[in-house]
Amino acid sequence: MPVPSPRPASLHATPISALATLVGGTVRGEDVLVSGVTLASQDVVPGDLYAALPGANAHGARYAAAALEAGAVAVLTDSDGLDLLVADGVTAPTVVVEGPRSVVGPVARTLYGTSELGLRLFGVTGTNGKTTTAYLMDSALTALGQTTGLIGTVETRIGDERLRSLRTTPEATVLHALLAVMQERGVDSCVMEVSSHALTQHRVDGVVYDVALFTNLSQDHLDFHPTMRDYFLAKASLFTPQRSRRGIVCVDDEWGRELATIAGVPVTTMTSLADVEADWHLVAEAAPPAGGSDDASDGASGGASNHDPADFTLSDGSTTLRLRSALPGDFNRVNTAMAALALLASGLDAPTVERALRSDPHVPGRMEKVSLDPATDGGEHPSLPLVVVDYAHTADAVAAALKALRPQTTGALVVVLGAGGDRDRGKRAAMGRAAALGADVVVVTDDNPRSEDPSVIREAVLAGARDAAGEGGTTDLHDVDGRAAAIDTAVRVAHERGPGSVVAVVGKGHETGQDVAGTIHPFDDREEVARALRAVATGTRGSL
Ligand SMILES: CC(=O)N[C@H]1[C@@H](OP(=O)(O)OP(=O)(O)OC[C@H]2O[C@@H](n3ccc(=O)[nH]c3=O)[C@H](O)[C@@H]2O)O[C@H](CO)[C@@H](O)[C@@H]1O[C@H](C)C(=O)N[C@@H](C)C(=O)N[C@H](CCC(=O)O)C(=O)O
Ligand SMILES: Nc1ncnc2c1ncn2[C@@H]1O[C@H](COP(=O)(O)OP(=O)(O)OP(=O)(O)O)[C@@H](O)[C@H]1O
Ligand SMILES: N[C@H](CCC[C@H](N)C(=O)O)C(=O)O
Incomplete structure (x- = not known):
């Protein structure tokens, strides 16, 4: 690209x-x-x-x-x-x-010439969920027949033309040029991710979003922002008249609640929590009464019933939207609800929003199921573990992703994770802890080590995982040097644990390279998973 x-x-x-x-x-x-x-x-x-x-x-x-x-x-x-x-x-x-x-x-x-934009512009910020929410919105707008633009971590798109994204949010020079090109090509709406780095570094200066969205805030990027408050204030600056006209704020976390009180533009609030005040409430379909999930707040329990965890309602007391999350997990219902409210705020009516969000988006590397290449293997293999590739690279996201997969797991839940080098070191142990608390088997390996010694990063993640033992975290921990070997290990262990086992390979999602000491080596979790599945299916690949 x-x-x-x-x-x-x-x-x-x-x-x-x-x-x-x-x-x-x-x-x-x-x-x-x-x-x-x-x-x-x-x-x-x-x-x-x-x-x-x-x-x-x-x-x-x-x-x-x-x-x-x-x-x-x-x-x-x-x-x-x-x-x-x-x-x-x-x-x-x-x-x-x-x-x-x-x-x-x-x-x-x-x-x-971008001071008067002839297109509708949406900006999504938050620690997690920007890419997913942006794709959901893009997919919905496309389903309505609009020509769309998309700017984010995975790719940059102008109508049908796909361009590589160097960063989540481009520099202002690139951004204004992109918006001008989008105008020239008749783009109706553009959805873009707005990172905290971008807000701090003036990358979106000179742009006013019609609707700005805040998904959540949790620890990340403390290598760049001195404190969580600085990180929050960077995000909050999107909700000022210089940068946006109105906002949609998820108030599930305290940061969202604070943002709603200090925002300098009118905001609409949304929550998925019953005991939190908000303009709109997300209510999941009721779970079956007994023997389901061990978490009463989690509507995503398994088992046979008409209950579908993907279905939910979004209501402000007078209007109710019936929506369906195309992706698993409580958090994806939240992302879908955020997308719905942003579309409503842009002037679409409720039935149109419901219809638009029924489209089936593909969000690369976000809770993406990987199966064997049908061309080679003839499709699904029920005896093999379900493997999901996800981009969770914060403790919150690791916990959320594993929680989402637990109801689908009747065997063992195995997670493969590492942490990025030259990034917030404080999140490493927290990610290990979240992995040990959410999975049955934890395989710690390398993410993008960048300039750091990968074994030092792995040790920090493992230390957090070990510390979780006192809180009921699993002690089935593996330290595997090399991500391909770790994926092999995880797939094989899950296969040995029997039917119903699930593997979550998290942290790199859509990425197609691994940065080791400044050199990007081709590496795609999805390809490695398919290879590991094939090896298990044919009994040919390595052992623990
Ligand atoms: C911390 C950070 O974001 N730094 C960005 C910043 O670097 P900097 O200001 O320190 O620039 P520098 O490398 O010292 O270079 C100084 C100037 O010389 C210029 N230069 C440099 C070399 C050259 O050959 N020619 C040249 O013109 C550079 O463009 C720059 O303007 O400006 C540079 C130029 O655009 C960016 O490349 C660089 O991004 C670095 C590589 C980066 O990794 N950024 C990540 C952390 C980032 O921005 N991530 C967020 C996502 C976060 C999330 O997950 O939410 C993102 O939006 O992608
Ligand atoms: N609303 C959410 N709340 C918590 N976790 C989420 C949410 N949405 C997604 N996640 C988790 O976070 C991971 C990253 O999601 P996504 O790529 O959508 O976020 P992002 O904000 O774009 O992250 P990045 O800027 O680093 O690309 C997902 O793979 C998933 O595990
Ligand atoms: N936008 C995030 C992505 C992190 C992805 C993870 N694979 C890593 O390399 O840490 C960052 O640059 O911090």
Whole structure:
């Protein structure tokens, strides 16, 4: 898939003096016209303004010469950047402004003409559920005949054109260009994920969402945000008039409840909890009376009855929507309800929303069942374990995913997980703990180790799993070096535990590579699972 850097066909060439006035900066050198903007020297299009920003690794001014070589005609930077340009003998016309990252959005909006968007824009934030909710909405809008745009972790889509996503939320330069292209191609609605990094780093500046959604907040990214409160406040900034017109807030957690009270735009609240106040209540179909789930609040019990855990109602006391979650788990009912409320807020009526959400979305790597390749193996093998690949990479998500799979498990529930290197270290033990409390067998392995020693990461996850023993967590723990070997182990153990066993392979979901020391090795959990299933089916693969 190509990288998402399309530019609109219609350009708004603008003198840098006008941009300097817009952002409160000064011009050094002659006034020139620029027709685009980028902050990555590798992505320069001739005629661009290169925004040379200070960063954690380097100052972008270091790459200005390369950007000019590639066709940039002017530079936007701060006084430190200007010093670096002078030291490097770079004499190109330059706009100098302090805090240049914070002006890139308005500059991009001017150059790409995105101040008046002719499409409906939805922004989804929250620790977990952004991708899933965005796909549910995209699928519903498509079912209504709309041409849609999608921007998120898994991919970027403009109508039928698919582009690779480098990050969950692109930089402002890429975002405004994408929105302009979407307008040109007649996109009716765009749903995008808005990460806390993006909100902190001004990536969505200059964009006002018609509807902003907040799913939940739990520990993640504390390598980037100093505290949970900073993380929360980053998310909360989406619910201010500079960034959105109205919000839909899930108040199942305390952060959502606080957000509902401090939001600077009108918000509609939703809860799946009976004892929490909200505008809308999600009520799952009642579970059968006895012998079902051990958790009374969980409507997702197994067993034969007419009860279907996917069905639920969403009601504000006067209007009731009857909805169905296309994906398993309590949390996916919440994601579906959030999608429904966002569609209602955008002006669709209740019957239309119900109908639209009956579409069958495919959300890559989210509670995705993997079966043997039908071409090779002739379809389902009832004797093999059910294997689900999921993107749970926080303790909350691991707990939620395992809870969702428990009712489908009549044998052993086996989980394969690791934790990412160069990411929040505090979540590793918590993820191990959640795994040990939710599964019968825990296979700890590598996620994306990045620059870290994988065995050190595994040990942190295992330590959390071991600590859970005192609270009833499983002690059937395995430390397996290498993710493919871990998947083999899990599938084989589940097979040995007999029919009804389930394997959850979590953390990498849709990812197709594994980052080891900066090199991305091709790796797809779904392919590895299919291979492991085949091996078990034919009795050919390794042992514990
Ligand atoms: C912490 C973080 O998000 N950092 C991002 C930030 O880095 P930075 O400001 O420190 O930049 P830097 O690497 O020091 O480089 C300085 C400047 O030089 C430029 N440069 C650099 C090299 C070069 O050859 N040419 C060039 O022009 C860079 O574009 C940048 O403007 O700006 C860079 C340029 O866009 C991003 O690549 C970088 O993302 C890093 C790689 C990253 O991993 N980000 C992740 C954590 C992230 O953003 N994740 C969220 C999802 C979170 C979630 O799960 O919710 C996301 O939205 O994807
Ligand atoms: N509403 C939810 N509440 C709790 N956990 C959830 C919720 N939705 C999804 N999850 C879990 O979190 C994982 C990640 O979900 P999803 O990809 O939709 O979230 P995300 O916010 O986009 O994450 P990321 O930004 O890291 O991609 C899922 O695979 C699932 O295990
Ligand atoms: N957007 C998240 C994804 C984490 C996925 C997991 N596979 C990992 O590498 O930690 C991040 O960049 O932190």
